[in-house]
Amino acid sequence: MVEKRRGCGICWLLLTVVVALAGLAGYRLFMGAHTQVGTDGRAEIALTAADRDIVLAEMRALLGAVQGITTALTQDDLKLVAQQARSVGLAAMGQVPPSLIQALPLEFKTMGRGMHAEFDQIALDAEQVGDREHSLQQLGALLGQCVACHATYRLTASKDGG
Numbered sequence: 152m153v154e155k156r157r158g159c160g161i162c163w164l165l166l167t168v169v170v171a172l173a174g175l176a177g178y179r180l181f182m183g184a185h186t187q188v189g190t191d192g193r194a195e196i197a198l199t200a201a202d203r204d205i206v207l208a209e210m211r212a213l214l215g216a217v218q219g220i221t222t223a224l225t226q227d228d229l230k231l232v233a234q235q236a237r238s239v240g241l242a243a244m245g246q247v248p249p250s251l252i253q254a255l256p257l258e259f260k261t262m263g264r265g266m267h268a269e270f271d272q273i274a275l276d277a278e279q280v281g282d283r284e285h286s287l288q289q290l291g292a293l294l295g296q297c298v299a300c301h302a303t304y305r306l307t308a309s310k311d312g313g
């Protein structure tokens with residue numbers, strides 16, 4: 152009986168190791184990669200070619216939405232403003248592969264998420280407030296976020312096949 156109660160020491164040890172490793176992997180995935188300062192003073196995010204393509208395609212979609220919103224505002228078409236803004240809102244964020252989640256710094260992801268949420272707010276206000284001036288102000292503030300992030304980060308090729 153005494154022997155039985157001693158239980159499986161090695162099992163506990165293994166369990167502890169597994170939990171610690173899982174925690175570490177989760178932490179790394181959540182916090183993302185470290186960056187290096189590039190030649191132009193911006194923080195460099197190293198991505199594989201595939202991951203970079205995903206980020207840049209999303210960027211072009213953002214620019215397209217900004218163009219769509221601006222044109223809709225000149226036509227005083229707030230329904231179209233809402234539609235264009237929602238096309239790049241939180242719900243429209245595509246599937247992000249784990250490699251990309253891990254490669255992007257936490258601050259970058261936070262900024263990106265905040266920006267998608269702002270697009271949703273623009274859509275909501277265009278529908279509910281329906282004031283062109285207000286939408287234009289929101290768009291100006293949002294463009295400030297594009298500028299701020301571009302001033303902070305740049306993308307580079309990662310060593311592993313980028």
Ligand code: HEC
Binds near residue numbers: 211214263307
């Ligand atoms: C969280 C950071 C972040 C935000 C917010 C952000 N961008 Fe970017 N964007 C980047 C980075 C990094 C690059 C790559 C720049 C480089 O490597 O020099 C980029 C590149 C681009 C490009 C070039 C795409 C290509 O194919 O080369 C466009 C266009 C662009 N962004 C538009 C926008 C617009 C419009 C907004 C705001 C509505 C925006 N971005 C917001 C980080 C951001």
